Amino acid sequence: MLQFAQFVLMRAAMAVFTLVMVSFIVFSLMEAVPGDCAERYLAFKNTQGSGISVEDIEAERVRLGLDKPFVTRWGVWIVNAFQGDFGISCIIRQDVSQLLGDKFWISLGICLTALFFAYLIAVPVGIISATSKSPWVNHSLRLVSYLGLAIPNFLLALVVILVSIELFGDSLTGLFSKEYRDAPWSWDKFMDFLSRAWLPIFLLGWSATAFALQTVRALMLDEIGKLYVTAAAARGISGSRLLWRYPARHSMGPIINSLGFDLNRIFNELPIVALIMVMTEAGKLLSDALAYSNDQQLAGAIIFLLTASIVFLNFVTDIALALIDPRVRKGMLG
Amino acid sequence: MTDTVEMKQGGVADKAKEAYFTASQGQLIWARFKRNRAAMIAGFALLLMILMGLFAPFLSPYNPTIAGIDKDYRNGPPQMPMFCDQNGCSLRPFLHTLERKRSLTTLRWETTVNTEKRRYVQFFVPGWEYRVGAFGIDLPGRSFDFTSRGLAFDTHLFGIEEGGIHIFGTDGTGKDVFSRTLHAIWTSLAVGTLGVFIAFVLALIIGGIAGYYGGWIDSILQMVTDAVRTVPQIPLFMALAAFIPDEWSSETRFFFISIILGLVGWPTLARRVRTHLLTERSQEYVLAAQLCGASSSHVIRRHLLPSFTSYIIVDLMISFPYMVRTETALSFIGLGLKDPVNSLGALLQNVSKADVLKNYQWEAIPVIFFVALVLAFVFVGDGLRDAADPYSKSKK
Numbered sequence: 001m002l003q004f005a006q007f008v009l010m011r012a013a014m015a016v017f018t019l020v021m022v023s024f025i026v027f028s029l030m031e032a033v034p035g036d037c038a039e040r041y042l043a044f045k046n047t048q049g050s051g052i053s054v055e056d057i058e059a060e061r062v063r064l065g066l067d068k069p070f071v072t073r074w075g076v077w078i079v080n081a082f083q084g085d086f087g088i089s090c091i092i093r094q095d096v097s098q099l100l101g102d103k104f105w106i107s108l109g110i111c112l113t114a115l116f117f118a119y120l121i122a123v124p125v126g127i128i129s130a131t132s133k134s135p136w137v138n139h140s141l142r143l144v145s146y147l148g149l150a151i152p153n154f155l156l157a158l159v160v161i162l163v164s165i166e167l168f169g170d171s172l173t174g175l176f177s178k179e180y181r182d183a184p185w186s187w188d189k190f191m192d193f194l195s196r197a198w199l200p201i202f203l204l205g206w207s208a209t210a211f212a213l214q215t216v217r218a219l220m221l222d223e224i225g226k227l228y229v230t231a232a233a234a235r236g237i238s239g240s241r242l243l244w245r246y247p248a249r250h251s252m253g254p255i256i257n258s259l260g261f262d263l264n265r266i267f268n269e270l271p272i273v274a275l276i277m278v279m280t281e282a283g284k285l286l287s288d289a290l291a292y293s294n295d296q297q298l299a300g301a302i303i304f305l306l307t308a309s310i311v312f313l314n315f316v317t318d319i320a321l322a323l324i325d326p327r328v329r330k331g332m333l334g
Numbered sequence: 335m336t337d338t339v340e341m342k343q344g345g346v347a348d349k350a351k352e353a354y355f356t357a358s359q360g361q362l363i364w365a366r367f368k369r370n371r372a373a374m375i376a377g378f379a380l381l382l383m384i385l386m387g388l389f390a391p392f393l394s395p396y397n398p399t400i401a402g403i404d405k406d407y408r409n410g411p412p413q414m415p416m417f418c419d420q421n422g423c424s425l426r427p428f429l430h431t432l433e434r435k436r437s438l439t440t441l442r443w444e445t446t447v448n449t450e451k452r453r454y455v456q457f458f459v460p461g462w463e464y465r466v467g468a469f470g471i472d473l474p475g476r477s478f479d480f481t482s483r484g485l486a487f488d489t490h491l492f493g494i495e496e497g498g499i500h501i502f503g504t505d506g507t508g509k510d511v512f513s514r515t516l517h518a519i520w521t522s523l524a525v526g527t528l529g530v531f532i533a534f535v536l537a538l539i540i541g542g543i544a545g546y547y548g549g550w551i552d553s554i555l556q557m558v559t560d561a562v563r564t565v566p567q568i569p570l571f572m573a574l575a576a577f578i579p580d581e582w583s584s585e586t587r588f589f590f591i592s593i594i595l596g597l598v599g600w601p602t603l604a605r606r607v608r609t610h611l612l613t614e615r616s617q618e619y620v621l622a623a624q625l626c627g628a629s630s631s632h633v634i635r636r637h638l639l640p641s642f643t644s645y646i647i648v649d650l651m652i653s654f655p656y657m658v659r660t661e662t663a664l665s666f667i668g669l670g671l672k673d674p675v676n677s678l679g680a681l682l683q684n685v686s687k688a689d690v691l692k693n694y695q696w697e698a699i700p701v702i703f704f705v706a707l708v709l710a711f712v713f714v715g716d717g718l719r720d721a722a723d724p725y726s727k728s729k730k
Contacts, residue, residue, distance in 0.1 A: 021561040029573055150708040152659055154666055155701060158686055165692070260564070267566035275667050276686070299573045307565050314564070 008319060015315045022307045023078045029303075030296040031070065086301035096301045104305055107274075110197060111266045114205035118212050118262065123255070126216025127248055130224060141213065148210020153203045153269050157276040160199065203273045204266050212255075212262060219254055223247035253325045260314035267306050363644060366721035373717020380710040383703070387520030391464035394513030395493050396500075398676050412503040412511075412696050415455050428452040429499060459493035503696035505684060515700045517676040519707065525592050525677065526657040530650055532596025533657075537603035544604070545611025552608070563601040568663065571598055575669040584675045591670050595657055606649050614641050644722040651715040655708045662704060678704045 058067075066073070080087065086096035129141050223229065224247050232246050357365070367373060386393060415427035431451035465486050493499065502511035544555040574594045578587055614620065615638070623633050658678075664670035665679025672680060681700040684690060690697055 017557070018561045018564060021558065022565055025562070025565065029570075146709055146712050149655065149659070149712055150705045152663060154663060154686075155682070155705075162692070264564065264566050268568040271569055271572060272663050272667055303565065303569050303573060306569060310564050310566070 004322070007322060011315055011318050015311050018311050019082075019304075019308055020078060022311075023081060023304060024074065026300045026304050026307075027074045027077055030300040081301075081304060086304075087297050089295050089297045096297050099298065100301065100305070104302075107270060108309055110200055111204060111263065111270060113197075114201045114208060114266055115259070115263055117201065118205045118208035119255075119259075121209050122212035122216050126213050127220050127243065129213075130217045130220035131243060141217065145210045145214045148207040148213075151206075153206055154272050154276055156206055157203050157273055160203070161276070200273055200277050203277070204269055207269070208262050208266055211265065212258075215258055216251070216255060219251035220247055223250045253321055253327075256317045256321050256324070259317050260310050263313050264310050267310070359640065359644060363718070363721045367717055370717045370720065373713050373721075376710040376713030376717070379706060380714055383519055383707055383710065384523065386516055387523055390513075390516035390520050392487070392489070393491050394510065394516050395461060395490050396498075396510035396513045397462040397464075398509060398513040398517045410500060410504045410508075411694075412699075413498075413500050415499070415501070419449060419452075421450070421452075424452075424454075427455045429455070429494060453494050455499065456493050457491065458489055460488045461490040461493055463488045502699045503694070505694075505697050506690070511681075511697060511699060514676045514681060515703055518678045518681050518700060519703060521588070521671065521675065521677040522658050522661060522679070522704075522707070525588065525595065525661045525671075526654055528589070528592035529595030529599060529657045529661070530654055532593060533599040533603055533653070534596075534646075534650060536596065536600040537607050540600065541604035541607030542611065545608035545615070548612070556605075556608075559601045559604055563605075567598050568660065571595075571660065571664060572669060574598070575664060584671065587671060588675065591661065591664070595660060599653065599657065599660075603649060603653060607646070610642055610645055611638070614638055617641075648715065648719045648722050651711065651718055654715070655711040658711070659708060678707075 077087070084097055086100075088094065089096050089099060125141075129137050132138070226247070229242070229246050232242055237245070354362075367377075413429050415429055417423055417425070417427055419430070429452070431448045431453055433446050433448050463486050498504075498510075500510050500512065502515060504510055505514075540555060540559065544552045544559075571594060574597075575591070578590055582590070620633060620637055623637055624630075628636075661670055661677065662679035662682065665672075665677050666682050666686070668683060670679055671677040678700055681697075682704065685698045685701065
């Protein structure tokens with residue numbers, strides 16, 4: 001038990017270390033954007049009619065703490081970031097965490113749901129296809145996985161929009177209907193959300209499913225050929241019982257391990273899908289902040305939060321793996 | 335005993351066997367690759383597309399970058415040259431003549447097809463001028479600027495007597511979609527190549543150091559690599575692409591994008607380089623060479639590198655479609671290469687408008703080429719991977 005706690009602590013420490021490193025990358029990026037907050041803030045004032053001087057900018061820098069060395073500012077930023085405070089966006093002049101608020105959680109929810117469905121489909125189909133001897137199953141599966149790569153979700157999204165315009169006269173974009181957009185959360189709003197969210201979830205899950213399918217199949221193929229499976233078959237276990245109790249359980253480990261990278265992949269697709277599907281409530285904020293308005297605080301916060309969710313998922317899967325897999329548990333407990 | 339068996343089988347099998355045992359690694363890989371039919375087909379398709387991109391200026395009848403090259407034929411449907419019509423057949427393909435006149439009732443320009451008047455397709459016709467070997471570097475600052483003017487040509491594979499020939503139709507500004515597609519293939523390949531090259535150099539340095547020294551240097555470099563790997567690439571790329579000032583020229587943009595692609599894409603490759611090095615370093619043949627008194631430079635040159643290059647080529651091949659895809663996705667959302675430049679992403683962006691999707695579907699023809707390009711790379715990459723793995727024979 002003590003050793004387990006030690007293991008968890010160790011993993012947590014590594015996760016925090018990764019986050020600190022990521023925050024360094026993100027913070028350096030934010031700093032590299034030409035023009036700091038003080039200049040932008042006063043440039044805004046300048047357009048309002050009040051003249052500004054170099055001294056004003058310097059004074060503003062001191063007020064915002066921008067005159068301090070890089071490492072100090074990074075330290076302050078990271079300490080605040082861990083408390084969920086990402087400072088104030090200099091372009092929108094609003095609190096970043098307030099600005100993100102629900103939107104981040106909605107995006108994360110959509111991505112995690114896509115991931116969940118991807119594996120819900122990929123695990124059984126992958127296992128069945130690994131045992132199937134039919135070349136047709138194998139060929140079509142390979143084709144599906146290749147198409148997952150070759151038809152990127154933005155193309156798929158375009159096709160879906162085209163079809164839905166033709167069929168329903170509605171482009172199915174956006175996450176909420178008009179009447180619920182600004183309404184507080186309620187059961188009706190939630191149902192409305194679900195009735196529209198399936199499409200982005202499908203688009204995000206599309207290539208994730210294709211990749212997961214290939215992973216599951218490859219792992220199962222590796223495990224099925226092993227001796228313990230033959231031994232179990234020799235003891236008289238057969239059919240799906242053999243499959244699910246022996247090789248499937250073994251290949252679960254690497255699959256759980258790959259969850260973090262799959263979430264990473266889905267995050268990669270999120271801004272693009274969000275842009276096409278006009279998901280103002282979710283990822284679109286991200287693409288706006290990152291690409292068009294050059295809003296360094298917001299962009300930094302978003303990238304940090306996305307990475308933090310991946311790191312957190314990796315941490316959780318590591319722990320889960322230690323609980324599920326006796327080999328890892330044994331190795332850990334000595 | 336084996337001798338007698340071989341004697342009976344005769345000379346042919348003997349020769350094949352000898353060829354097998356004396357074949358170089360490259361020959362073995364090629365022999366295995368040839369047996370993979372899907373990969374071979376994909377390889378031909380890939381080669382074809384690369385050639386199409388390479389000879390794009392020669393193959394395309396119109397300059398793809400000039401808007402309004404055909405003012406009278408905006409959003410025009412594809413014109414396929416034909417051999418036969420109701421007036422009989424001809425060996426030389428031809429098109430019917432389009433006539434535009436202002437309608438007296440609606441006062442709009444209306445285009446009608448005059449099926450009586452034929453326009454014949456001409457081959458090797460002079461057209462817009464292009465340069466072969468023209469190369470210029472125009473980075474911010476003066477010191478690295480370099481221009482070579484190259485040789486000017488104006489011969490094109492085909493053209494038509496009077497009027498236009500647009501076999502893939504035209505887009506909203508009257509640009510020829512066929513010409514644009516060919517040039518776009520080349521641009522996308524070039525961005526991908528440069529990106530893969532930069533990522534590869536970084537990966538080789540970082541992964542090489544980690545794999546060669548091992549120990550704590552390896553652990554630290556691995557931690558850094560893993561940390562970079564956890565950051566989602568496209569959001570990171572979007573943040574980086576936001577640095578591109580609008581006034582940059584398209585060439586500068588192109589280089590910058592490729593550099594970012596490389597900077598963002600190295601961790602996966604670096605990890606693989608490291609793993610290769612670590613496993614190969616402890617192989618018995620390396621130990622044997624060392625025991626024979628080989629110097630470490632000899633071991634690296636004669637044993638490690640050859641064992642390694644085929645895997646690296648495969649890795650590069652596999653990471654290529656991801657680069658092309660990322661570039662396309664970025665250009666698609668308007669962050670990568672922009673409209674006057676012909677990249678597949680920029681062309682796809684054009685298609686994303688609902689109006690275009692509904693009425694002018696031929697502008698989506700580049701999509702087919704994009705899908706084909708990525709699929710070809712994936713198939714060839716997979717085929718090469720299987721071919722380069724000497725133990726893959728057991729698996730079918």
